[in-house]
Amino acid sequence: MLELSGVSHVYPNGTRALDDVTLSIPKGMFGLLGPNGAGKSTLMRTIAGLQAPTAGSIRFGDIDVLAEPDRLRRTLGYLPQDFGVYPRISAQAMLDHMAVLKGIGDAKERRGVVEHLLNQTNLWSVRGKAIAGFSGGMRQRFGIAQALIGDPELIIVDEPTAGLDPEERNRFLNLLAGIGENVVVILSTHIVEDVADLCPRMAVLAAGRVQLEGAPRELIRSTAGRVWQRTIPHTQLPDMQAAHEVISHRFFAGEIVVHVLADERPEGFDPVVGGLEDVYFATLAETRRAAPAQAA
Numbered sequence: 001m002l003e004l005s006g007v008s009h010v011y012p013n014g015t016r017a018l019d020d021v022t023l024s025i026p027k028g029m030f031g032l033l034g035p036n037g038a039g040k041s042t043l044m045r046t047i048a049g050l051q052a053p054t055a056g057s058i059r060f061g062d063i064d065v066l067a068e069p070d071r072l073r074r075t076l077g078y079l080p081q082d083f084g085v086y087p088r089i090s091a092q093a094m095l096d097h098m099a100v101l102k103g104i105g106d107a108k109e110r111r112g113v114v115e116h117l118l119n120q121t122n123l124w125s126v127r128g129k130a131i132a133g134f135s136g137g138m139r140q141r142f143g144i145a146q147a148l149i150g151d152p153e154l155i156i157v158d159e160p161t162a163g164l165d166p167e168e169r170n171r172f173l174n175l176l177a178g179i180g181e182n183v184v185v186i187l188s189t190h191i192v193e194d195v196a197d198l199c200p201r202m203a204v205l206a207a208g209r210v211q212l213e214g215a216p217r218e219l220i221r222s223t224a225g226r227v228w229q230r231t232i233p234h235t236q237l238p239d240m241q242a243a244h245e246v247i248s249h250r251f252f253a254g255e256i257v258v259h260v261l262a263d264e265r266p267e268g269f270d271p272v273v274g275g276l277e278d279v280y281f282a283t284l285a286e287t288r289r290a291a292p293a294q295a296a
């Protein structure tokens with residue numbers, strides 16, 4: 001269990017990226033959903049012990065993360081949003097090197113670990129190729145391979161599917177799903193489907209605060225009977241937004257399908273079974289209403 005209590009972070013320039021975040025994250029896949037700038041990466045780096053928050057505490061099992069970051073690191077697998085450098089050495093050699101850094105000193109054991117990870121992440125056939133030449137999807141799978149070295153009990157993946165094509169995204173999510181239920185996996189993302197597809201528990205982070213937390217299924221149920229749909233010409237969208245609480249809209253066959261949140265059926269709308277997207281956009285709309293400047 002990962003426990004965050006009152007975690008806040010204010011950057012030196014005054015930006016309050018995290019504001020009193022309190023969360024209990026159980027074993028299994030946990031989705032942290034939020035728009036760009038919500039504070040997700042700051043939170044991921046903070047949990048990983050790479051950045052000290054300005055207030056609050058974090059515990060993972062019996063580890064006090066802020067006091068004992070080295071202890072956490074031994075049991076942590078981290079896939080940052082951006083690796084930064086992609087070396088010109090092969091995936092196999094790089095994993096071997098990273099396994100040394102993770103403390104696997106025995107060469108034979110290391111070879112076994114690296115081979116297993118290359119197979120698990122479907123990179124065996126390209127193990128001899130330079131990572132610099134990998135596609136986005138291959139890089140992300142390599143990122144998971146390195147995060148899994150040493151059987152971590154806490155795995156953090158930050159925005160892993162951004163920029164992947166649908167096939168690679170599926171591959172990647174399948175890989176995450178197979179990691180196992182006995183570890184805490186935090187999936188930070190702004191893509192609602194990633195969470196809907198994979199995570200039995202989730203939280204929405206916006207403007208540095210936890211706006212919503214729970215099981216996606218229950219959260220979806222909480223909007224039952226309050227989401228309504230209508231298809232309109234796109235020119236009518238501004239009027240619609242002025243008249244209703246529009247939580248989402250998408251183009252379909254040249255028109256716009258709008259979803260609105262309302263306790264009673266608005267004139268001309270049909271009831272629709274809401275999804276996690278509706279829950280998410282409704283939460284963001286409420287956040288914006290509460291603090292327009294921050295959540296813009």
Ligand SMILES: Nc1ncnc2c1ncn2[C@@H]1O[C@H](COP(=O)(O)OP(=O)(O)OP(=O)(O)O)[C@@H](O)[C@H]1O
Nearest residue numbers: 011013015017034035036037038039040041042043
């Ligand atoms: N080093 C920094 N100094 C000052 N402000 C920062 C720094 N890093 C992030 N911020 C600000 O803190 C807020 C949260 O940023 P963060 O990167 O954690 O959000 P995010 O949810 O991960 O968004 P994104 O997906 O765009 O990275 C933003 O307003 C961002 O501009």
